[in-house]
Amino acid sequence: MRSYLLKRLPSALLVLLLASFLIFGILRLVPGDPASALAGPDADAATVAAIRERLGLNEPLVAQYGSWIGGLVSGDLGPSYVIGGDTADLITGGLGATVELTLGALLFTVLLGTAFGVLGATSRSRWVRTVVRVATTGALSVPPFVTGVLLVLVFSVAVRVLPSGGRVPLLEAPDLSVQYLLLPSLCLALPSAAVLGRYLKDGIERTLGEEYVRTATAAGVPPRRLLWRHALPNALPPVVTVLGMQIGQLLGGAVLVEAIFAWPGLGQLAEQGLVRRDYPVVQDLLLLLVTVFVLVQLLTDLVYAWLDPRIRWE
Amino acid sequence: MTDPMTEPYLSPSPHPSRRSTLRATGVGALLLGSVLTGCRSAVSASSYRAEDDSGPRRGGTVSVAINSDFTPSLLFSQSSQPLQNRLLFNTLTRFDDALKPHPELATSWTYAKDGRSITLRLRNDVTYHDGRRFTADDVIFAVRNLQDPQHAAQLRATAAAITGFEKRGDHELVLKLAHPVTNLFDLFEFMIIPDRHTVAQAVTGKTLNGTGPFRLKKWSPGSSLSLTRNDRYFRPGRPYLDAVELRVIPQAEALISSLRSGQSQLSFQVPGKSIRTVRDNPDLVVTTYDTGAGASYLGVNTTIAPFDDKTVRQALAWSVDRERILKQSLGGYGLASAAPWPKSSPAYTEANRTHYTYDPAKARRLLKSAGHSRLTAPLLHLNSPESTAIAEAVQYDLQQAGVRVTLQPTDPATAQKKLISQDMPALWTMDHGFAQVQPATLAVSAYPFNEAKNTSKYRSEHYTKVVREAWTAAGAGTARQHALEQRVSDVLLDEAFIIDLVVQGSVQVASSKLRGATLNKFLYLNLDDAYLV
Amino acid sequence: MTALTPTTGAAPGAAPTARKAPARRHPYLAALRTPRGLTGLALVALIVLGGLLAPLLSGHDPTAQSGLGLAAPGTNGHPLGTDDLGRDLLSRVLYGIRTDLGVIALAVPLGALLGCLFALLAAAHPVADTAVQRVFDLILAFPGLILALAVTAVLGPGRLPVILVIALAEIPVFGRQLRGGILVQREREYVVAARVGGTSRSRALVRHILPNAADPLVVQLALSLTVAVFLEGAMSFLGVGVRPPEPTLGSVLNQSMPYLADAPQFAAGPLLAVTALVLGLSLVADALNREIRR
């Protein structure tokens, strides 16, 4: 395991380095700067220049990049330019929310995806299979922002069972928090669950046709065990890869869902930061998202290896 | 940790049995039902028993839905989110609807005869949230603070007119003015008086030490600003509310849902065209303030041909159907007006408002007289749904008059930069503020109208002259002042470098259980007298 | 409980059938003739025709505004009613389809092409392979919508950033798939056979490896088109889509959101079109996938 990680580390770092160039570069290319955002609509050019000077925006780009990376390495992210507060505080605040949302969505993705996959592949009832197919296709063919608005209309406005938006941190009041979490994570999870379900269904169908399942069937192993003990573990590795990619999708999709459900997460922060040109916030945040993605990929590979003994022992 | 949702004042919902049944079925369908049934509900926790209004009562939390977060770095300028200013801080005076100032931290004031100084007497029973007493030094600091260009306050010109301070004890202060200014009380309405020792932390949002009715409990960036009652507030027995929570809900539909679901009790940011969805809701009360939240205008860059021609600009002014824009793009909330002034403004006249009306034939005639039959021009607008709807309507109207317009949806930061650096294309639509107070403020503080330097790059000696006269005339509300203000209006309407479309009123959407919430002229929320029934 | 008789695997006795049956149709055609494929194709055709024939089908200019404001279906000869600015909804939906088709029909193939070029580059040399894979990782790691915001801020509004963002997002999707396909096909015996027969490396790639590695790409193409429809919608949602007043399915749908509770017919048209298009494309993808894997 460790040697595997060591081997993957350079390329992961390379991705991070490239990402940092890209993030830094894109931000400087985007017109509008934090100084004019700060100065307000009635500021004169002198004011803007003063603010630019104070924020260090007049320094050469290389120096700006250096001080950014230097800050990252020393663990000091510095203050945000426009939004206010320390960048680190802003990001940790949003991170908690996004992690909650993503984990909630991941839970739904896995639960619904498994249900879709297993029922779709093995249900004897044509009716159940049709329902599953309609559900997965539906989840994939209605845009998430429509799903979100519909969910709110149904569960918060028509039938007031769940809050329409906002968040209570999970550690503060778990029972309330879960209710706030339910709709956004469901909305976020639906497309991923459908994708996962499809892959799982294909995987289960494929593994159920494998000869070792035939062997087990011929030996009298009951269907439930055939499915869960014999077919599923073999269907999982590719599904895990898909799931790893889906986590990326979930993080990316959070921008939209967080807006719909007023979820104060990283997506919102990223959008705000970008709209207001808050360089430190956007830079650190995007780099964090890239890091998370890279880590998830590593984790996916490890889980993949762990699931498949042939790779595990080699 | 007291969670606002679990305050002891909460009452059970009116139909518990039905509610819980629905909850059970609805949530159960969502897989996690079994976990949740029997727990507190996040929904019923926010609702209150409807009962007759038996007068103000103490207690309760009001949740205010806001569409953008509090931005501490913009604390001293007019930001998009100033609601919290009057909750945490106080101003020196407060306008009524007729723009007559009333005491707040200043109990009384006396203008010098020549209008070049004013003596303020301050309350002596005011303390900051941290216990320190409020004194004249805090006012001096507040004025100097606004003079600092880094804080980019729109009323800096007015603040800069204050050139000297004479302290007479801790609670009396004379402000010396470089020249008379008609909008000094606009400054007093606008300027919050922060704690001078913690202002550095204030602009990062760490501490917000004010004298206001509520104190900062916690700012969660991007999520909420939680305030709790200031027990030492100088108005005895106020505020009634225990806590206020400003919750950030950027997305309009989500914001409306939170009002309709009772999760929030108050918002001023329901887009006009969405108000119809809450108007008929018996639990919600829609109140409009005709003192506006600003005005939508069509800006013209006067350095780009053929818009350097006044006739062409006037043709544009005739070609837009303001009533339609009001109805279709803004949901009917506001006042179609060719002039920037809301009805409450001293400069408001019906003649000004209807100076231009919808007359495409006349517009075409004017264009023809200026030698044009077909024009093309880009039009910049913000990429929010509301701004886009206005821009689309304007585009269509201009096209009917023979001006083909390409829309340029732009994100706010880029638009801001172009606004400041005067890089706007030929046409743009945006909102401006500052028409709701003393008319002179508009021309000296609202950037689009600034006589010295504006986005339209319009300059004329005449305009500069009338503006400065109107600003520096001694004594507001006099007939002479009115006449001076009308001259400003005349220039604005005739030159048409800013073509006003609709003066938007602030629309307050509040729970029917919330009473007594008001706004000041700069959209600072005042909840001193607010209570929940 | 669930039935678990193995469901796949060819009938052993049926193997010779295919052998002597008259030469089979091209598998893609065969796939499209299955009920699933036909349904999907019909849906896609319906929507595409609607978009292509928009000028004939709707008697209204999609940007012409009227004093009607939001009007119910049937008002003043507007079959689906009008939107809040009094524009004919049917023509907005139809022209919206047209815009969407224009965008995705350009963006997805562009992304696919670039992805394939990257994959070919990766196949050329192990060093290039590593570099290309990192590029894919990089694109995948960026949240798509944040990328959309940034690209639009740099390039300004319009079709171009939408097309670029969609294309960019598709690069690693196609690239990874083709790269994997090439790696698998390269070891196939018929490729070795061709090499022994004197076929050059490049000719083997073009004649043998690519045609056989391309099957999953065709399926992916259909799936990516659906993703592109969503991405366009999401970009409209964030205000960085195609330049207004030109309608897109996403922008019309977005405009309808404030009225969802009170005037659901506003949302119904665009939603139906989006759903039909996406559903059709997924069915086609599904049918192709099944046929290819046989």
Next chain:
Amino acid sequence: MTTTPSSTLASERAARTDAELLEVRDLSVEFTGSDGRPVQAVRDVSFTLRRGETLAIVGESGSGKSTTAFAVARMLPGSGRVTGGSVLLDGEDLVTADERRLRTVRGARIGMIFQDPMTSLNPVLTAGRHLDEVLRAHGYGDRAARRARAAELLGLVGIPDPERRLDDHPHRFSGGQRQRILIAMALAGEPDVLIADEPTTALDATVQDQILNLLTDLNRRTGTALVLISHNMGVVARTCARVLVMYGGSVVEDGPTDRVLTRPRHPYTAGLLAAVPRLSAPSGTRLTGIPGSPPDPARPTEGCAFAERCAFAEDGCRAARPRLVTLDDGVRAACPPAAARTEPLSGPAAPERIDRPAPGSTVLAAENIRKVYRGRGLTGRTKGFTALDGVSLTLAAGETLGIVGESGSGKSTLARVLAHAHPSDGGTLRLHGQDITRPSRAALREVRRAVQMVFQDPYASLNPRMTVGQIVAEPLISLGLGDRRAREQRVAELLRQVGLDPSAAARHPRAFSGGQRQRIGIARALAPEPTVLICDEPVSALDVSLQAGIVNLLGDLQRDLGLALVFIAHDLAVVRQVSHRIAVMHNGRIVETGSADEVCENPRDPYARALLAAAPEPVPVAPHERPASSAVPA
């Protein structure tokens, strides 16, 4: 999941010792073809099996032998369904039994073993878990008891150190060991019948030998009846007392193995026996085949399915499907002329000598060739695998060099190195004396013209996207030989040369059978007029009756074109017949070389001797060497 306790099974078993254990009556099976029409894979098959009996079902691909076996346990894959007849297990009809009942039968009454031990074990479960799952399904004791029993079973099937190996995953076992684990699984429920579907086809000859010994041994020791499905007459001869020969979905002959082998009654059985290459056949003799190709189940004929290929067919054969008729010595045959015939059908034909010229000068020489495959584990540790370890050989013009060895011996790698499909890591290759180990681009072109290759798998080695014409023309285009017209003519000529109609050029490979595809592969290899043809297991994927056609074709081509052939195979008998010289490979080395007859008759190397001994011959074995015959144990 209810399972019948084993005690009940035991009592049932005790109650019915003398009745027929398994009786299959008029069993018919249908599949749904790719065009949606039903395809009859098995029709009216009947047989009986008594306790402890051993029965073989023999046939070529598509004969319905495996389908029959699967239908007995109701394990038909895909769209397969029983359309008629009954399967009586101790009198209970399994055709009408429900899934729940079938589960108590599978494993407990009928055990099954499958062809490919590589894919028949679940890669993520340990050997112990495999057995545990089965024991658990049949309600065997608690966890500890099951583990003890699992170890016992592993020991029973001959896995050394069973306790320790319980926790190993399948990929840690060799192919033969995996097949042993599968057998242990099948035996775990102590079934009355063991159905083994081609249990040794995927295994090397020496391992095959061990597995067959194990099966017969188990049959003797546990009294489990054995149904062995096989295409290999040799395997059948040494394992089973009775044999059922199937062709085109029907049983054509049925009887005691020794009698069927010595005097086949059905012309197909006779042909099949004649087609099996015999080790005793000397080098340079022709193989015998059956003309034509197997019937298409989708297009059934009215009469006897074999009639088209039968030399003895009469008009009556094509009119009605013949039924099995019991002949004098207990053999039943579905051939009306056979009943009338008194003289035996021609048995194994006398080897026919090929008239071939003597080898000429050395064309291809390899010296000390090495090839190492780099390991590509997850950990990145490069644990190289030496596939070729100092191989030297020479090949003369017009000569056939046979290379035999088991899987992993490096023979396929050698083929690819010789054909320049893979580069070698050491040593020298010479073509006509010139060093071509690392050829320049131009030299490589010359090498390609001179050295061509025929591949093992006729399905995988033809690009499914191209027409036959394109495939055959590919080397011509690549090597720039001839213009378009010339190429077309050459393709037609080549197709004729390999015995195909030139019209085949327009069709895709999928329209052809395995044997025809292999001819296409040969035509492609011949296209640039090579002097050396490397044939990597060219017939091992083909049915016995078709092998002869390909092998003889290669012989004819050698004679006509003066080709030097490298003929790689694992079947010694075939190699001996076609080769001048034989090289025996083992672990990447050539352990023995010599003239074909010499190596086969007097092998010096112990490994070569073992290889020879393990080759099964389709001749009757002495009764004491064979498991319990039809005699019912008292």
